[in-house]
Amino acid sequence: MKLMLSIVFSLLYSSVFSQSNSFIPGKKWEDIDGVAINAHGGGITFVNGVYYWYGEHKTSGRRGNTSLEGVSCYSSKDLYHWKNEGIVLQVENDSSSEITKGCIIERPKVAFNQKTNKYVMWFHLELKGQGYDAAKVAVAVSDSPIGPFKLVQSFRPNKGVWPMDFEDKNKKSFVGENNLRSWTDEWLLAIKNGMLVRRDFHKGQMARDMTLYVDDDSKAYLVFASEENLTLHISELTDDYLNFTERWIRVAAAGHNEAPTVFKKEGIYYMITSGCTGWDPNAARSFKSKSIWGPWESLGNPCLGKDAELTFHSQSTYVLTLKGNKDQFVFMADRWNPKNPIEGTYVWLPIQFENEKPILKWFDKWNLDFLLNK
Ligand code: GAL
16 A cells, blocks of 8 residues: 555656656646747747746637737746746827827847846737737836836838849839739739839838847847738847837748748758648748858758647747747747637747758657756
8 A cells, every 4th residue: 555655656746756856748737837838929038047938828718819918928947837927018098199008019039138238029010900900019118127128119111221132123112913813823923023012112111020149249130921921021129229220121922921930050040930820730840051141041840740730720929039049949939729729729849950951840748957967
Protein backbone atom coordinates (compact mmCIF):
# COMPACT_ATOMS: atom_id res chain seq x y z
CA MET A 1 0.00 0.00 0.00
CA LYS A 2 2.77 2.37 1.02
CA LEU A 3 4.66 1.53 -2.18
CA MET A 4 1.52 2.07 -4.27
CA LEU A 5 0.93 5.46 -2.67
CA SER A 6 4.46 6.56 -3.26
CA ILE A 7 4.30 5.47 -6.92
CA VAL A 8 1.02 7.37 -7.39
CA PHE A 9 2.51 10.39 -5.64
CA SER A 10 5.65 10.38 -7.75
CA LEU A 11 3.67 9.94 -10.96
CA LEU A 12 1.40 12.83 -10.04
CA TYR A 13 4.38 14.96 -9.01
CA SER A 14 6.29 14.25 -12.17
CA SER A 15 3.30 14.99 -14.39
CA VAL A 16 2.57 18.29 -12.64
CA PHE A 17 6.25 19.20 -12.45
CA SER A 18 7.11 18.36 -16.01
CA GLN A 19 3.97 20.02 -17.30
CA SER A 20 4.79 23.28 -15.64
CA ASN A 21 8.34 23.28 -16.97
CA SER A 22 7.57 22.50 -20.56
CA PHE A 23 5.68 23.84 -23.53
CA ILE A 24 2.71 21.81 -24.70
CA PRO A 25 1.85 23.32 -28.09
CA GLY A 26 -1.84 23.77 -28.85
CA LYS A 27 -3.05 22.85 -25.35
CA LYS A 28 -4.72 25.20 -22.88
CA TRP A 29 -1.95 27.16 -21.10
CA GLU A 30 -2.75 28.54 -17.66
CA ASP A 31 -1.16 31.49 -15.91
CA ILE A 32 0.08 31.12 -12.31
CA ASP A 33 -3.47 31.76 -11.04
CA GLY A 34 -4.80 28.82 -13.06
CA VAL A 35 -6.58 31.01 -15.64
CA ALA A 36 -6.04 30.42 -19.38
CA ILE A 37 -3.52 32.90 -20.80
CA ASN A 38 -5.32 35.50 -22.93
CA ALA A 39 -2.64 37.11 -25.13
CA HIS A 40 -3.28 36.22 -28.77
CA GLY A 41 -1.36 37.46 -31.82
CA GLY A 42 1.29 38.32 -29.27
CA GLY A 43 4.95 39.07 -28.96
CA ILE A 44 7.56 39.07 -26.22
CA THR A 45 9.84 41.79 -24.87
CA PHE A 46 12.74 40.91 -22.55
CA VAL A 47 13.88 43.59 -20.10
CA ASN A 48 16.02 43.26 -16.96
CA GLY A 49 15.66 39.50 -16.72
CA VAL A 50 11.89 39.48 -17.22
CA TYR A 51 9.92 38.38 -20.26
CA TYR A 52 6.74 40.37 -21.01
CA TRP A 53 4.20 38.70 -23.27
CA TYR A 54 1.79 41.19 -24.86
CA GLY A 55 -1.23 40.05 -26.84
CA GLU A 56 -4.81 40.59 -27.92
CA HIS A 57 -7.27 40.11 -25.07
CA LYS A 58 -10.08 38.08 -26.65
CA THR A 59 -13.54 37.43 -25.24
CA SER A 60 -16.19 34.75 -25.80
CA GLY A 61 -18.63 34.54 -28.63
CA ARG A 62 -19.36 36.49 -31.77
CA ARG A 63 -17.71 39.78 -30.82
CA GLY A 64 -14.74 38.03 -29.21
CA ASN A 65 -12.29 39.09 -31.90
CA THR A 66 -13.09 42.78 -31.46
CA SER A 67 -11.29 44.67 -28.75
CA LEU A 68 -13.56 44.95 -25.74
CA GLU A 69 -10.76 45.36 -23.21
CA GLY A 70 -7.46 46.07 -24.97
CA VAL A 71 -3.97 44.60 -24.92
CA SER A 72 -3.03 42.20 -22.14
CA CYS A 73 0.40 41.57 -20.63
CA TYR A 74 1.90 38.65 -18.72
CA SER A 75 5.33 38.48 -17.11
CA SER A 76 7.67 35.57 -16.53
CA LYS A 77 11.26 34.83 -15.63
CA ASP A 78 11.38 31.36 -17.19
CA LEU A 79 8.88 31.48 -20.10
CA TYR A 80 6.82 28.65 -18.53
CA HIS A 81 5.11 30.40 -15.59
CA TRP A 82 3.25 33.59 -16.44
CA LYS A 83 1.77 36.22 -14.14
CA ASN A 84 -1.16 38.23 -15.43
CA GLU A 85 -0.18 41.92 -15.36
CA GLY A 86 -3.63 42.97 -16.58
CA ILE A 87 -4.72 45.13 -19.49
CA VAL A 88 -1.86 47.50 -20.31
CA LEU A 89 -3.50 49.36 -23.19
CA GLN A 90 -7.17 49.89 -22.44
CA VAL A 91 -9.81 50.54 -25.05
CA GLU A 92 -11.72 53.74 -24.36
CA ASN A 93 -15.40 54.43 -23.67
CA ASP A 94 -15.32 57.69 -25.63
CA SER A 95 -16.93 56.80 -28.96
CA SER A 96 -14.81 59.40 -30.80
CA SER A 97 -11.57 57.70 -29.76
CA GLU A 98 -9.82 55.62 -32.43
CA ILE A 99 -9.44 52.88 -29.82
CA THR A 100 -13.03 52.98 -28.65
CA LYS A 101 -14.41 49.71 -27.26
CA GLY A 102 -15.33 47.46 -30.19
CA CYS A 103 -12.51 48.57 -32.49
CA ILE A 104 -10.04 45.89 -33.60
CA ILE A 105 -6.58 45.80 -32.06
CA GLU A 106 -4.36 43.03 -33.39
CA ARG A 107 -0.82 41.71 -33.08
CA PRO A 108 0.58 44.18 -30.50
CA LYS A 109 4.38 44.22 -30.19
CA VAL A 110 6.46 46.22 -27.73
CA ALA A 111 10.07 47.45 -27.78
CA PHE A 112 11.99 49.26 -25.08
CA ASN A 113 13.63 52.41 -26.39
CA GLN A 114 16.99 52.97 -24.70
CA LYS A 115 17.26 56.62 -25.76
CA THR A 116 13.90 57.73 -24.36
CA ASN A 117 13.51 55.06 -21.66
CA LYS A 118 9.98 54.41 -22.93
CA TYR A 119 8.20 51.23 -23.81
CA VAL A 120 6.75 51.61 -27.29
CA MET A 121 3.85 49.47 -28.49
CA TRP A 122 2.82 49.09 -32.15
CA PHE A 123 -0.36 47.32 -33.21
CA HIS A 124 -2.71 46.84 -36.13
CA LEU A 125 -5.77 49.04 -35.69
CA GLU A 126 -9.16 48.79 -37.38
CA LEU A 127 -11.78 51.41 -36.60
CA LYS A 128 -15.03 50.37 -34.95
CA GLY A 129 -17.76 49.35 -37.36
CA GLN A 130 -15.51 49.51 -40.45
CA GLY A 131 -14.45 45.88 -40.70
CA TYR A 132 -10.85 45.71 -41.91
CA ASP A 133 -11.11 48.75 -44.22
CA ALA A 134 -9.07 51.27 -42.24
CA ALA A 135 -5.91 49.09 -42.46
CA LYS A 136 -3.90 51.22 -40.03
CA VAL A 137 -1.14 50.75 -37.52
CA ALA A 138 -0.92 52.68 -34.27
CA VAL A 139 1.71 53.47 -31.67
CA ALA A 140 1.34 53.82 -27.90
CA VAL A 141 3.89 54.54 -25.15
CA SER A 142 4.39 53.79 -21.50
CA ASP A 143 7.02 54.47 -18.83
CA SER A 144 6.63 50.94 -17.52
CA PRO A 145 6.46 47.56 -19.26
CA ILE A 146 3.18 46.88 -17.49
CA GLY A 147 1.54 50.07 -18.66
CA PRO A 148 -0.54 52.06 -18.77
CA PHE A 149 0.21 52.56 -22.48
CA LYS A 150 -1.20 55.75 -24.03
CA LEU A 151 -2.12 55.99 -27.69
CA VAL A 152 0.15 58.47 -29.51
CA GLN A 153 -1.17 58.26 -33.06
CA SER A 154 -2.31 55.95 -35.83
CA PHE A 155 -0.99 55.82 -39.40
CA ARG A 156 -1.48 54.82 -42.94
CA PRO A 157 2.31 54.60 -43.32
CA ASN A 158 4.50 56.38 -45.84
CA LYS A 159 2.06 58.95 -47.18
CA GLY A 160 3.71 60.63 -50.18
CA VAL A 161 6.89 58.53 -49.94
CA TRP A 162 7.99 56.01 -52.57
CA PRO A 163 9.83 52.84 -51.57
CA MET A 164 13.62 53.20 -51.64
CA ASP A 165 14.19 51.03 -54.69
CA PHE A 166 11.06 51.98 -56.64
CA GLU A 167 11.69 52.52 -60.33
CA ASP A 168 10.66 55.87 -61.80
CA LYS A 169 8.69 54.18 -64.54
CA ASN A 170 6.41 52.67 -61.90
CA LYS A 171 5.48 56.01 -60.38
CA LYS A 172 2.88 56.68 -63.07
CA SER A 173 -0.28 54.63 -63.58
CA PHE A 174 -1.04 53.18 -67.00
CA VAL A 175 -4.29 53.41 -68.87
CA GLY A 176 -6.73 50.67 -67.93
CA GLU A 177 -4.88 49.42 -64.85
CA ASN A 178 -7.92 49.86 -62.66
CA ASN A 179 -9.95 47.59 -64.89
CA LEU A 180 -7.64 44.57 -64.79
CA ARG A 181 -9.32 41.39 -63.63
CA SER A 182 -8.01 40.17 -60.26
CA TRP A 183 -5.56 37.26 -60.31
CA THR A 184 -4.89 37.42 -64.04
CA ASP A 185 -1.21 37.52 -65.09
CA GLU A 186 -1.58 41.17 -66.13
CA TRP A 187 -3.07 42.09 -62.77
CA LEU A 188 -0.34 40.26 -60.83
CA LEU A 189 2.31 42.00 -62.90
CA ALA A 190 0.65 45.35 -62.25
CA ILE A 191 0.62 44.62 -58.50
CA LYS A 192 4.30 43.64 -58.66
CA ASN A 193 5.03 46.90 -60.43
CA GLY A 194 3.39 48.87 -57.67
CA MET A 195 -0.16 49.53 -58.84
CA LEU A 196 -1.45 49.60 -55.24
CA VAL A 197 1.53 51.59 -53.98
CA ARG A 198 0.56 54.23 -56.58
CA ARG A 199 -3.12 54.00 -55.62
CA ASP A 200 -2.33 54.63 -51.93
CA PHE A 201 0.56 57.06 -52.43
CA HIS A 202 -1.37 60.13 -51.21
CA LYS A 203 -3.51 58.39 -48.62
CA GLY A 204 -0.69 56.32 -47.11
CA GLN A 205 -0.07 52.61 -47.50
CA MET A 206 -2.35 49.95 -46.02
CA ALA A 207 -1.06 48.16 -42.91
CA ARG A 208 -2.62 45.05 -41.41
CA ASP A 209 -0.77 42.05 -39.88
CA MET A 210 2.47 43.42 -38.49
CA THR A 211 5.52 42.84 -36.38
CA LEU A 212 8.15 45.06 -34.83
CA TYR A 213 11.80 44.13 -35.26
CA VAL A 214 14.65 45.75 -33.31
CA ASP A 215 18.08 45.14 -34.81
CA ASP A 216 21.41 44.80 -32.93
CA ASP A 217 22.16 48.48 -33.59
CA SER A 218 18.84 49.40 -31.88
CA LYS A 219 17.24 50.50 -35.16
CA ALA A 220 13.62 49.37 -35.29
CA TYR A 221 11.51 48.35 -38.26
CA LEU A 222 7.81 47.81 -38.71
CA VAL A 223 7.03 44.91 -41.02
CA PHE A 224 3.45 44.76 -42.23
CA ALA A 225 1.08 43.25 -44.76
CA SER A 226 0.18 46.04 -47.17
CA GLU A 227 -1.37 46.48 -50.64
CA GLU A 228 -4.56 44.49 -49.81
CA ASN A 229 -2.36 41.91 -48.02
CA LEU A 230 -0.55 41.20 -51.28
CA THR A 231 2.86 42.65 -50.45
CA LEU A 232 4.89 43.05 -47.26
CA HIS A 233 6.43 46.40 -46.44
CA ILE A 234 9.46 46.94 -44.20
CA SER A 235 9.62 50.47 -42.90
CA GLU A 236 12.34 51.94 -40.69
CA LEU A 237 11.25 53.76 -37.52
CA THR A 238 12.70 56.98 -36.15
CA ASP A 239 15.18 56.74 -33.27
CA ASP A 240 12.39 57.19 -30.70
CA TYR A 241 10.40 54.37 -32.42
CA LEU A 242 7.35 56.65 -32.63
CA ASN A 243 7.26 57.44 -36.33
CA PHE A 244 8.52 56.37 -39.74
CA THR A 245 11.66 57.58 -41.45
CA GLU A 246 11.31 57.77 -45.20
CA ARG A 247 13.17 54.51 -45.74
CA TRP A 248 11.04 51.58 -46.74
CA ILE A 249 10.95 48.64 -49.13
CA ARG A 250 8.48 46.11 -50.50
CA VAL A 251 9.10 42.38 -50.02
CA ALA A 252 7.68 39.46 -52.01
CA ALA A 253 5.46 41.72 -54.13
CA ALA A 254 2.14 40.01 -54.97
CA GLY A 255 3.24 37.06 -52.78
CA HIS A 256 0.21 37.31 -50.45
CA ASN A 257 2.05 37.04 -47.13
CA GLU A 258 0.78 37.98 -43.70
CA ALA A 259 1.54 37.27 -40.02
CA PRO A 260 5.20 38.33 -40.50
CA THR A 261 7.93 37.49 -37.98
CA VAL A 262 11.57 38.54 -38.28
CA PHE A 263 14.73 37.32 -36.57
CA LYS A 264 18.48 37.30 -37.17
CA LYS A 265 20.94 34.45 -36.80
CA GLU A 266 24.67 34.90 -37.31
CA GLY A 267 24.19 38.06 -39.34
CA ILE A 268 21.48 36.66 -41.62
CA TYR A 269 17.92 37.99 -41.39
CA TYR A 270 15.05 35.51 -41.57
CA MET A 271 11.34 35.94 -41.95
CA ILE A 272 8.56 33.42 -41.32
CA THR A 273 5.12 34.40 -42.58
CA SER A 274 1.78 32.80 -43.44
CA GLY A 275 -0.43 32.86 -46.49
CA CYS A 276 -3.76 34.71 -46.39
CA THR A 277 -6.72 32.55 -45.39
CA GLY A 278 -8.17 34.59 -42.51
CA TRP A 279 -8.48 32.58 -39.29
CA ASP A 280 -7.92 29.28 -41.11
CA PRO A 281 -4.39 27.91 -41.05
CA ASN A 282 -2.29 27.53 -44.19
CA ALA A 283 1.30 26.67 -45.07
CA ALA A 284 3.93 28.99 -43.58
CA ARG A 285 6.63 30.54 -45.76
CA SER A 286 10.21 31.52 -44.96
CA PHE A 287 12.75 33.95 -46.39
CA LYS A 288 16.32 35.03 -45.76
CA SER A 289 18.38 38.08 -46.57
CA LYS A 290 21.84 39.47 -45.84
CA SER A 291 20.34 42.91 -45.22
CA ILE A 292 17.02 44.05 -43.79
CA TRP A 293 16.67 45.90 -47.11
CA GLY A 294 16.82 42.69 -49.09
CA PRO A 295 16.93 41.05 -51.50
CA TRP A 296 14.83 38.52 -49.58
CA GLU A 297 15.21 35.01 -50.92
CA SER A 298 12.29 32.64 -50.59
CA LEU A 299 13.06 29.41 -48.70
CA GLY A 300 9.63 27.80 -48.85
CA ASN A 301 7.63 26.17 -46.07
CA PRO A 302 9.76 25.80 -42.92
CA CYS A 303 7.44 23.13 -41.45
CA LEU A 304 8.17 19.44 -41.80
CA GLY A 305 6.09 16.34 -41.05
CA LYS A 306 2.41 15.78 -40.38
CA ASP A 307 0.27 18.91 -40.81
CA ALA A 308 3.24 20.86 -42.16
CA GLU A 309 0.98 22.32 -44.84
CA LEU A 310 -1.20 23.84 -42.10
CA THR A 311 1.67 25.07 -39.90
CA PHE A 312 0.45 22.46 -37.38
CA HIS A 313 -2.95 24.22 -37.34
CA SER A 314 -1.52 27.60 -36.41
CA GLN A 315 -0.38 30.96 -37.77
CA SER A 316 2.87 32.76 -36.93
CA THR A 317 2.89 35.76 -34.62
CA TYR A 318 6.46 36.25 -33.32
CA VAL A 319 9.90 34.73 -33.08
CA LEU A 320 11.48 35.03 -29.67
CA THR A 321 15.29 35.29 -29.61
CA LEU A 322 16.99 33.66 -26.65
CA LYS A 323 20.29 35.52 -26.40
CA GLY A 324 23.32 33.44 -25.53
CA ASN A 325 26.74 32.43 -26.80
CA LYS A 326 24.74 31.06 -29.67
CA ASP A 327 21.32 32.66 -30.04
CA GLN A 328 18.36 30.28 -30.15
CA PHE A 329 14.86 30.98 -31.41
CA VAL A 330 11.31 30.09 -30.42
CA PHE A 331 8.56 30.22 -33.05
CA MET A 332 5.30 31.54 -31.57
CA ALA A 333 2.00 31.00 -33.34
CA ASP A 334 -1.74 31.15 -32.69
CA ARG A 335 -4.22 28.38 -33.08
CA TRP A 336 -7.25 30.64 -33.64
CA ASN A 337 -10.75 29.74 -32.56
CA PRO A 338 -13.01 32.15 -34.45
CA LYS A 339 -16.21 30.60 -32.99
CA ASN A 340 -15.04 31.31 -29.48
CA PRO A 341 -11.91 33.50 -29.75
CA ILE A 342 -11.02 33.35 -26.05
CA GLU A 343 -10.39 29.63 -26.49
CA GLY A 344 -7.67 30.07 -29.09
CA THR A 345 -4.43 28.41 -27.99
CA TYR A 346 -0.72 28.92 -28.58
CA VAL A 347 1.76 26.86 -30.53
CA TRP A 348 5.38 27.47 -29.54
CA LEU A 349 8.04 25.41 -31.25
CA PRO A 350 11.85 25.47 -31.29
CA ILE A 351 13.39 26.71 -34.54
CA GLN A 352 15.99 24.34 -35.91
CA PHE A 353 18.27 25.06 -38.86
CA GLU A 354 19.39 23.03 -41.81
CA ASN A 355 21.75 24.68 -44.30
CA GLU A 356 20.82 28.25 -43.33
CA LYS A 357 17.13 27.34 -43.56
CA PRO A 358 14.81 27.52 -40.53
CA ILE A 359 12.97 24.27 -39.82
CA LEU A 360 9.90 23.67 -37.67
CA LYS A 361 8.97 20.21 -36.45
CA TRP A 362 6.06 19.30 -34.23
CA PHE A 363 6.63 18.43 -30.57
CA ASP A 364 3.83 17.23 -28.27
CA LYS A 365 5.87 18.61 -25.43
CA TRP A 366 9.30 20.21 -25.17
CA ASN A 367 11.39 22.50 -23.00
CA LEU A 368 14.21 24.97 -23.40
CA ASP A 369 16.89 22.34 -22.71
CA PHE A 370 16.25 21.14 -26.25
CA LEU A 371 17.51 24.49 -27.59
CA LEU A 372 20.05 25.33 -24.94
CA ASN A 373 21.82 21.94 -25.23
CA LYS A 374 22.27 22.37 -28.96
C1 GAL B 1 -5.87 36.76 -40.34
C2 GAL B 1 -4.87 37.63 -39.62
C3 GAL B 1 -5.40 37.87 -38.24
C4 GAL B 1 -6.77 38.55 -38.37
C5 GAL B 1 -7.68 37.68 -39.22
C6 GAL B 1 -9.03 38.34 -39.46
O1 GAL B 1 -5.46 36.49 -41.64
O2 GAL B 1 -3.63 37.02 -39.58
O3 GAL B 1 -4.49 38.68 -37.51
O4 GAL B 1 -6.61 39.80 -38.97
O5 GAL B 1 -7.09 37.42 -40.46
O6 GAL B 1 -9.80 37.58 -40.34
